[in-house]
Amino acid sequence: xxxxxxxxxxxxFIEKAILLSGVFSVVFVLLIFLFLLREGLSLFxxxxxxxxxxxxxxxxxxxxxxFGILPLILGxxxxxxxxxxxxxxxxxxxxLYIAEIAPGRLKEGLKAGIELLAAIPSVVIGFIGMxxxxxxxxxxxxxxxxxxxxxxxITLAFMAMPTIVSIAEDAITAVPRQYREAAIAMGAxxxxxxxxxxxxxxxxxxVAAVMLGIGRVIGETMAVMMVTGNAAMIPSSFLQPVRTxxxxxxxxxxxxxxxxxxxxxxxxxxxxxxIITFLINGVAxxxxxxxxx
Amino acid sequence: xxxxxxLLSALAITLILIIxxxxxSRQSQQASSIxxxxxxxxxxxxxxxAEAFMxxxxxxxxxxxxxxxxxxxxxxxxxxxxIAELSRELKPEEIVMAREKGFEPKQIxxxxxxxxxxxxxxxPVSQLTLDQLAAIFSGAVTNWKEIGGAxxxxxxxxxxxxxGTHVYFKxxxxxxxxxxxxxxxxxNALMLSSSQAIADEVAQNSGAIGYFGMGYxxxxxxxxxxxxxxxxxxxxxxxxxxxxxxxxxxxxxxxVSRGQPRDLVADFLNFVLSPEGQKIVIKIxxxxxxxx
Numbered sequence: 315x316x317x318x319x320x321x322x323x324x325x326x327f328i329e330k331a332i333l334l335s336g337v338f339s340v341v342f343v344l345l346i347f348l349f350l351l352r353e354g355l356s357l358f359x360x361x362x363x364x365x366x367x368x369x370x371x372x373x374x375x376x377x378x379x380x381f382g383i384l385p386l387i388l389g390x391x392x393x394x395x396x397x398x399x400x401x402x403x404x405x406x407x408x409x410l411y412i413a414e415i416a417p418g419r420l421k422e423g424l425k426a427g428i429e430l431l432a433a434i435p436s437v438v439i440g441f442i443g444m445x446x447x448x449x450x451x452x453x454x455x456x457x458x459x460x461x462x463x464x465x466x467x468i469t470l471a472f473m474a475m476p477t478i479v480s481i482a483e484d485a486i487t488a489v490p491r492q493y494r495e496a497a498i499a500m501g502a503x504x505x506x507x508x509x510x511x512x513x514x515x516x517x518x519x520x521v522a523a524v525m526l527g528i529g530r531v532i533g534e535t536m537a538v539m540m541v542t543g544n545a546a547m548i549p550s551s552f553l554q555p556v557r558t559x560x561x562x563x564x565x566x567x568x569x570x571x572x573x574x575x576x577x578x579x580x581x582x583x584x585x586x587x588x589i590i591t592f593l594i595n596g597v598a599x600x601x602x603x604x605x606x607x
Numbered sequence: 608x609x610x611x612x613x614l615l616s617a618l619a620i621t622l623i624l625i626i627x628x629x630x631x632s633r634q635s636q637q638a639s640s641i642x643x644x645x646x647x648x649x650x651x652x653x654x655x656x657a658e659a660f661m662x663x664x665x666x667x668x669x670x671x672x673x674x675x676x677x678x679x680x681x682x683x684x685x686x687x688x689x690i691a692e693l694s695r696e697l698k699p700e701e702i703v704m705a706r707e708k709g710f711e712p713k714q715i716x717x718x719x720x721x722x723x724x725x726x727x728x729x730x731p732v733s734q735l736t737l738d739q740l741a742a743i744f745s746g747a748v749t750n751w752k753e754i755g756g757a758x759x760x761x762x763x764x765x766x767x768x769x770x771g772t773h774v775y776f777k778x779x780x781x782x783x784x785x786x787x788x789x790x791x792x793x794x795n796a797l798m799l800s801s802s803q804a805i806a807d808e809v810a811q812n813s814g815a816i817g818y819f820g821m822g823y824x825x826x827x828x829x830x831x832x833x834x835x836x837x838x839x840x841x842x843x844x845x846x847x848x849x850x851x852x853x854x855x856x857x858x859x860x861x862x863v864s865r866g867q868p869r870d871l872v873a874d875f876l877n878f879v880l881s882p883e884g885q886k887i888v889i890k891i892x893x894x895x896x897x898x899x
Binding site for chain 2: 458574
């Protein structure tokens with residue numbers, strides 16, 4: 315009798331503890347957002363929202379300072395789009411190969427290799443990008459410097475790939491076996507089954523994989539700061555240097571006077587980034603839910 | 608049950624030990640350590656002073672970290688370091704903030720530094736006037752042929768805005784000390800996060816031009832001779848030329864303490880300014896405050 319009650323009590327505690335940790339993570343996100351808002355919104359007492367979002371020059375430490383983040387937003391978007399264009403086709407193809415085609419041992423080897431790629435610290439990837447990829451791109455395209463948006467895109471594609479491959483691979487593996495059997499029974503070839511049946515059934519999961527990969531890319535800081543040259547100008551091609559939102563915060567936070575306009579502007583950039591990643595994760599979430607149904 | 612108890616007591620003992628150790632180490636740290644933070648330009652110099660000082664005072668530990676002049680002053684304001692290294696003078700708002708935190712920042716010039724303007728060794732250009740430098744770094748001149756070089760686009764390299772070197776270069780070269788001037792670095796100037804990154808890029812890019820403290824000059828870059836104006840002579844960035852103030856782009860390197868330096872911090876600053884400390888300045892390729 316007592317042991318039964320004790321067990322119930324224990325269960326109650328564990329249940330509440332788990333609930334609490336779940337609630338905590340949501341509370342933390344909310345608190346972070348509130349903190350960002352509190353620090354960032356003070357910028358707009360002296361600065362119009364339009365001037366901030368669409369201003370073309372970023373000279374934060376001049377007098378008077380100019381806080382136009384359009385070049386930074388475009389820089390982030392350009393690098394992210396480039397990285398997506400490289401990593402999505404390769405990542406999806408790799409996931410299909412691993413899930414559908416690769417024989418047992420090769421499959422395990424490939425999976426381990428891709429997980430290892432995820433474990434490489436971003437500074438190391440940035441370092442390789444700066445020392446080897448940059449000079450290479452400079453000599454291939456005959457451009458004045460190798461620190462460009464393209465260099466950033468290629469570097470970041472490597473960082474998005476593990477996320478895309480492992481989530482897409484999960485989605486593909488989760489497609490019920492009966493679909494494949496039915497397709498083959500109907501006389502479909504292996505390729506037709508993979509491409510028209512399995513890939514289509516796993517599509518929501520693959521979209522989620524892509525979105526999460528992109529989320530990783532847009533938030534990445536260190537590698538991008540090392541390879542993109544960080545020039546705050548409006549880019550007109552992939553072969554020009556760009557400055558991203560994240561690199562700007564990382565490079566300038568140490569200098570900004572706490573509580574000053576520059577400090578607030580950096581937090582306002584944080585708000586913009588937060589909203590962008592929130593949207594991306596939201597889209598990914600919608601697709602993930604659709605895939606579960 | 609018994610096992611559980613012993614596990615619990617083992618845990619408790621470890622916890623007590625950890626807390627005890629932490630308390631001890633904090634106490635000893637407070638008594639005999641100096642935290643120095645700030646200018647990347649000065650990291651090597653600060654480190655050399657710290658090592659020599661620690662050799663003379665084995666019980667003292669001196670930790671030196673970089674991050675930029677602004678990082679150093681921010682750390683001094685939040686009381687996470689004892690001395691901030693600055694490669695520029697304090698800004699008025701920083702002095703105001705220090706007073707709000709209840710101390711008067713004390714700035715001490717500990718060394719001088721010439722800013723070298725460097726290009727790739729194969730670049731035929733080897734001397735420029737300050738006006739030409741301002742035109743290049745502000746983006747008015749974009750090709751080497753406009754200033755007597757090859758037909759090659761100029762790649763302008765600058766330090767990030769958290770760098771005292773960046774601020775100094777903008778105020779003294781781009782704006783020529785005129786407060787009302789609005790000249791900025793060219794929008795397409797590459798912002799690199801360290802002096803070493805600039806050195807690396809200049810060494811492998813024949814169109815690049817960058818600047819850093821003269822301690823960073825190596826055989827892989829060529830330092831330009833600089834003239835104040837078209838009529839003045841071109842001067843090489845050497846220790847003698849900085850000391851005689853003939854070289855036009857040189858600046859003081861500062862250490863800032865919280866109020867009048869006391870105890871260990873005062874000992875350390877005295878050591879830095881002593882002949883022995885100033886000899887280290889020469890060894891690290893900076894310029895001593897006075898001729899020794």
